Amino acid sequence: MGRPDRSSGTAGANLYREDPNLRFAVARALPPEQLAAAEPLLDALGEAAGGEIDRLATTADRNPPVLRPYDRRGERVDEIVHHPAYRELERLAFGRFALASGTHRPVLKYALTYLFAQAEFGVLCPVNMTDSLARVLRRFGSPGLRDRYLPRLTAVDPGRLWQGAMFLTERSGGSDAGAIATAACPVRPGEPVPDGLAADVPLWRLSGAKWFCSNVDAELVLVLARPEGAGPGTRGLGLFLVPRHLPDGELNGCRIERLKDKFGTRDMATGEVTLDGALAHQVGDLGRGFVQMAVMINASRLSNAVRSAGMMRRAYFESLEHARISEAFGRRLIDLPLQRRVLMEMLLDVEGAVAAVFETAGVFERADAGDEGAATLARILTPLLKAMVTKRARHTTGEAMEARGGNGYVEEWANPRLVRDAHLGSIWEGTTNIVRLDVLRAMSRDGAHLPLLDRLTGVALPPHAPLGRLLERAVGDLRSRCAEVLARSGPGRELALPRLVPALFHLVAATCLAEEAAHQLAAGGGGRKLVVAAAYAARWLGGGEDPLDAPDVVALLEPLERWDRLPVSAVDVVPLP
Numbered sequence: 300m301g302r303p304d305r306s307s308g309t310a311g312a313n314l315y316r317e318d319p320n321l322r323f324a325v326a327r328a329l330p331p332e333q334l335a336a337a338e339p340l341l342d343a344l345g346e347a348a349g350g351e352i353d354r355l356a357t358t359a360d361r362n363p364p365v366l367r368p369y370d371r372r373g374e375r376v377d378e379i380v381h382h383p384a385y386r387e388l389e390r391l392a393f394g395r396f397a398l399a400s401g402t403h404r405p406v407l408k409y410a411l412t413y414l415f416a417q418a419e420f421g422v423l424c425p426v427n428m429t430d431s432l433a434r435v436l437r438r439f440g441s442p443g444l445r446d447r448y449l450p451r452l453t454a455v456d457p458g459r460l461w462q463g464a465m466f467l468t469e470r471s472g473g474s475d476a477g478a479i480a481t482a483a484c485p486v487r488p489g490e491p492v493p494d495g496l497a498a499d500v501p502l503w504r505l506s507g508a509k510w511f512c513s514n515v516d517a518e519l520v521l522v523l524a525r526p527e528g529a530g531p532g533t534r535g536l537g538l539f540l541v542p543r544h545l546p547d548g549e550l551n552g553c554r555i556e557r558l559k560d561k562f563g564t565r566d567m568a569t570g571e572v573t574l575d576g577a578l579a580h581q582v583g584d585l586g587r588g589f590v591q592m593a594v595m596i597n598a599s600r601l602s603n604a605v606r607s608a609g610m611m612r613r614a615y616f617e618s619l620e621h622a623r624i625s626e627a628f629g630r631r632l633i634d635l636p637l638q639r640r641v642l643m644e645m646l647l648d649v650e651g652a653v654a655a656v657f658e659t660a661g662v663f664e665r666a667d668a669g670d671e672g673a674a675t676l677a678r679i680l681t682p683l684l685k686a687m688v689t690k691r692a693r694h695t696t697g698e699a700m701e702a703r704g705g706n707g708y709v710e711e712w713a714n715p716r717l718v719r720d721a722h723l724g725s726i727w728e729g730t731t732n733i734v735r736l737d738v739l740r741a742m743s744r745d746g747a748h749l750p751l752l753d754r755l756t757g758v759a760l761p762p763h764a765p766l767g768r769l770l771e772r773a774v775g776d777l778r779s780r781c782a783e784v785l786a787r788s789g790p791g792r793e794l795a796l797p798r799l800v801p802a803l804f805h806l807v808a809a810t811c812l813a814e815e816a817a818h819q820l821a822a823g824g825g826g827r828k829l830v831v832a833a834a835y836a837a838r839w840l841g842g843g844e845d846p847l848d849a850p851d852v853v854a855l856l857e858p859l860e861r862w863d864r865l866p867v868s869a870v871d872v873v874p875l876p
């Protein structure tokens with residue numbers, strides 16, 4: 300069978316079937332019977348993501364939502380009018396592929412998210428927030444709140460589904476949650492409340508202004524607010540659940556002031572909201588609002604890393620297919636050494652990100668099952684991945700834009716949307732600096748780097764002494780560097796983070812790739828992953844020659860892409876120190 304016609308980019312490709320690396324990662328992560336059950340769904344989503352979802356996303360991106368504040372009788376309705384293409388994307392994400400509620404196994408959920416994000420990023424914000432809100436309610440909600448709202452949050456029928464959102468950020472800032480000024484007053488005894496709203500937890504009234512509210516017309520919103528009389532900072536924050544409508548259908552004291560005109564995620568509505576005495580249920584312990592909210596934020600941070608990895612893969616796939624069919628100077632682009640190097644860099648970045656993401660998904664799964672060691676690992680892996688995968692996604696999508704030449708800058712191709720959407724990952728849910736500081740907190744308060752480094756030394760490595768030595772040396776170096784940074788006082792501690800965080804991430808990614816290599820070799824699959832692991836490790840941990848300077852390494856791009864069964868000796872071309 301000949302190669303498909305890729306003159307229109309990767310449109311029409313099955314993004315699952317044509318991604319051997321994803322299939323490898325999923326097959327490794329899921330037990331055989333679960334894999335067999337999951338494959339039809341992954342395959343169907345791969346098909347839809349390369350076709351229908353991609354087309355809908357292009358249309359929805361060009362037709363952003365608008366706010367209709369009043370109906371024709373002048374009644375305040377605050378309706379968000381979405382293009383039908385976005386509504387269809389919602390049906391596909393929440394309904395057909397049940398991304399929010401279909402499975403609580405992070406590995407499968409993230410594999411599906413990775414595929415969906417290659418075509419559409421915007422709607423994945425509501426998906427993730429709905430899923431994360433359900434997670435918070437399961438963990439901290441009272442039985443009454445759970446019974447009332449979980450069936451709505453997990454519904455796949457669009458008529459029954461209530462989506463979730465979280466409104467934290469205020470005009471004074473998003474990173475500094477301790478400055479949140481939205482006030483919460485308890486509903487006084489005897490104060491009338493609408494029938495059917497009261498539950499088994501106290502009701503409050505919230506007042507304040509929220510500055511960035513994505514999925515702004517969600518039916519259920521988690522809000523951080525300061526209860527009357529509570530102290531300053533994050534310790535004084537409570538967590539509240541605000542239904543957008545009261546049981547009689549009236550708006551619940553939430554006014555959407557306007558929508559943001561955004562650089563990316565243009566099809567998903569982000570607005571500014573005034574809470575004007577909105578009735579709210581208390582969630583969990585009043586004095587632990589911020590800590591409870593962190594459950595939602597951490598799940599969202601990891602999901603952001605997964606989505607960014609998906610966008611990196613799409614960007615790489617677009618570049619690869621373009622380079623295979625386009626020519627300059629009488630040669631295919633893929634045959635030009637410098638262009639091949641660009642592609643090889645993308646391949647390494649994508650496979651490193653995927654390996655780290657699936658490792659962390661497994662850790663999350665074990666943490667959810669009550670494994671405390673896994674919870675400590677998740678504590679540091681989550682901000683590490685959020686900081687680094689989102690940042691590499693900016694780089695990879697930018698490179699992919701250039702790899703298509705001038706056409707990459709033109710809106711008829713997927714590239715501009717990928718660049719725009721990829722830039723958001725490192726801003727929301729904590730900017731890069733904020734998650735770097737969270738890595739530092741995970742180290743200083745929880746000592747989470749120690750079990751992480753122990754875990755990285757305890758893995759089954761492929762039988763390749765130079766790679767083993769390099770990884771071992773990197774673990775030793777990082778042990779000393781972490782200790783040295785923690786011993787610092789003053790600004791020097793934070794100033795170490797822009798180099799320490801990438802070093803930790805690349806060590807995680809390189810080790811995960813090495814584990815994949817060991818698995819592939821043991822399964823008789825040859826040395827392909829060994830080459831990738833060695834090149835990744837040499838590039839980011841080697842401290843010497845960049846393996847991508849070596850013509851013999853860059854020459855391996857196509858065999859690696861075809862997933863040829865390479866002999867173990869293929870790794871010898873990688874210059875390892």
Ligand SMILES: Cc1cc2nc3c(=O)[nH]c(=O)nc-3n(C[C@H](O)[C@H](O)[C@H](O)COP(=O)(O)OP(=O)(O)OC[C@H]3O[C@@H](n4cnc5c(N)ncnc54)[C@H](O)[C@@H]3O)c2cc1C
Binds near residue numbers: 467
């Ligand atoms: C499209 C979009 C959608 C959003 N949706 C939501 C939403 O649904 N709900 C919600 O609550 N928020 C939402 N946000 C807000 C987002 O989470 C914040 O914008 C983000 O957390 C950054 O906060 P900020 O904008 O206040 O920037 P600031 O906190 O003012 O940060 C400005 C700069 O200062 C740096 N900085 C801040 N503090 C430190 C520090 N201690 N050390 C070093 N550097 C620091 C930051 O890294 C950043 O570069 C959204 C934002 C966008 C762009």
